[in-house]
Amino acid sequence: MEKKDARIIVFGNEKGGTGKSTLAMHIVVGLLNEGHRVAVIDLDSRQKSVARYLQNRQTFMANGGDTVHMPAFAVVTHSDASLIKDRETEDQKNLQTALNEFKESVEFIIIDCPGNDTYLSRLAHALADTLVTPINDSFVDLDLLGEVSAESYEVKKLSFYSEMVWDSRKFRSASGKPPMDWVVIRSRLASLDSRNNKRVHKVLESLQKRIMFRYVPGLYERVIYKELFPRGLTVLDMVNVTNLSHVAARQEVRSLLEKLNLS
Numbered sequence: 001m002e003k004k005d006a007r008i009i010v011f012g013n014e015k016g017g018t019g020k021s022t023l024a025m026h027i028v029v030g031l032l033n034e035g036h037r038v039a040v041i042d043l044d045s046r047q048k049s050v051a052r053y054l055q056n057r058q059t060f061m062a063n064g065g066d067t068v069h070m071p072a073f074a075v076v077t078h079s080d081a082s083l084i085k086d087r088e089t090e091d092q093k094n095l096q097t098a099l100n101e102f103k104e105s106v107e108f109i110i111i112d113c114p115g116n117d118t119y120l121s122r123l124a125h126a127l128a129d130t131l132v133t134p135i136n137d138s139f140v141d142l143d144l145l146g147e148v149s150a151e152s153y154e155v156k157k158l159s160f161y162s163e164m165v166w167d168s169r170k171f172r173s174a175s176g177k178p179p180m181d182w183v184v185i186r187s188r189l190a191s192l193d194s195r196n197n198k199r200v201h202k203v204l205e206s207l208q209k210r211i212m213f214r215y216v217p218g219l220y221e222r223v224i225y226k227e228l229f230p231r232g233l234t235v236l237d238m239v240n241v242t243n244l245s246h247v248a249a250r251q252e253v254r255s256l257l258e259k260l261n262l263s
């Protein structure tokens with residue numbers, strides 16, 4: 001039987017703090033727990049959140065914690081060559097080297113992007129079989145997708161980021177690849193069902209047809225997502241969960257994993 005190429009899942013947007021790295025780690029652990037072989041590439045060489053998450057995970061085990069699954073892993077740093085052309089060639093080469101290292105041995109490659117526009121991030125977007133874009137629950141974040149009319153909620157103009165995703169899609173179809181599945185996730189949701197919440201929901205429903213993404217609810221804002229970082233754990237690693245909020249957190253991660261349709 002012919003081996004399928006590893007599925008590339010990119011976590012990207014052009015803003016920090018929306019939950020890309022936290023979500024990426026949860027999806028990685030979800031896939032590992034299902035028995036899949038997974039590799040992670042961290043392109044955010046400044047924050048290195050996923051790299052740090054995984055180091056913490058390793059240390060947790062080394063210090064006598066329970067054994068938890070680990071993915072294969074690489075950080076790709078941005079080139080600091082002085083000429084743009086050289087920087088781009090080097091970035092391309094380094095990303096390709098990381099992909100080549102993993103693509104034969106895993107089923108999923110998760111790429112975590114920085115929260116700003118970089119050449120490496122663009123390269124990753126053009127490779128995405130699934131692109132996951134978390135946005136926070138506000139009109140400020142909706143602007144990252146497109147400019148929306150205050151009265152009718154119509155999309156007036158695509159954002160720079162949406163244009164970039166559009167270009168990545170064109171590039172994919174020109175090279176004969178199946179279409180990218182772009183999933184926009186509302187992340188760090190407020191627990192109150194506020195008026196703002198409903199408005200954002202309405203706008204996303206109309207934006208998804210216009211910009212062609214799938215819109216799915218994501219994770220609520222919960223302290224547990226912050227607390228687990230120092231041990232490198234996710235809510236899916238916790239055993240004997242009794243706290244109701246933790247049970248709900250696990251359930252929302254599982255439900256998200258299902259909606260991503262990865263396997």
Ligand SMILES: Nc1ncnc2c1ncn2[C@@H]1O[C@H](COP(=O)(O)OP(=O)(O)O)[C@@H](O)[C@H]1O
Nearest residue numbers: 016017018019020021022219220221222225226
């Ligand atoms: N669902 C959530 N609930 C509470 N805190 C969260 C949640 N998602 C992320 N965070 C916290 O928000 C901050 C930014 O998250 P991070 O995943 O690093 O975002 P990004 O990678 O988009 O910059 C971190 O302190 C993280 O612990």
Ligand SMILES: [Mg+2]
Nearest residue numbers: 020021044049
């Ligand atoms: Mg990050």
